Amino acid sequence: MPAVRSSRYRSDAMTAKEKLRQRIETLSEQEAEQTLRLLDMRADPMIAAFMDASEDDEPLTPEEEAAVEESRAEHLRGESVPLDEIRHEFS
Numbered sequence: 001m002p003a004v005r006s007s008r009y010r011s012d013a014m015t016a017k018e019k020l021r022q023r024i025e026t027l028s029e030q031e032a033e034q035t036l037r038l039l040d041m042r043a044d045p046m047i048a049a050f051m052d053a054s055e056d057d058e059p060l061t062p063e064e065e066a067a068v069e070e071s072r073a074e075h076l077r078g079e080s081v082p083l084d085e086i087r088h089e090f091s
Contacts, residue, residue: 014022027035041047060068074080 024032024035042051
């Protein structure tokens, strides 16, 4: 009688790239586009440096807190600039 592999065993034996390929096939077109943007961001050295940087654990000063709140308010009013637009301007 041949040995029967469980799906769990197969999953554990798969390489990371095989698992990734399998999961990619289940993505919608929109999810695939979002995933590509995420991968592209990781390839950007500036974005990668920020993502790999340690978290700033110093408390904000009152001036910094005010600046953060103003930035959030500007964003909610639609006054922020999309990252793609900034990249286009400075590339």
